[in-house]
Amino acid sequence: KKLIPDAPHDVLLVLDGSTGQNAYQQAKEFTKATDVTSLVVTKLDGTAKGGVVIGISDQFKIPVKFIGVGEKIEDLQVFNKKEFVESLFR
DSSP, X not given: OOSSTTOOSOOEEEEETTSTTHXXXXXXXXXXXXXXXXXXXXXXXXXXXXXXHHHHHHHXXXXXXXXXXXXXXGGEEEOXXXXXXXXXXX
């Protein structure tokens, strides 16, 4: 018996921003196994830009919800499309 009867409310696919094109395969396999409701891209605090998440979001019709820019919970930020795209060109 579930503690919260209507759970899960959100199924997040967390992708490592440094994996590049391998993230497509991860998304493909994960979406076969479960109904993913949103994406999270992590490790954007280094040289990784995580641009692959834009294509994954478009191809699988899954919105990006959060980005990770560090190792602490405080480093998990709500995804901002404009800021993300601008960061790809810096």
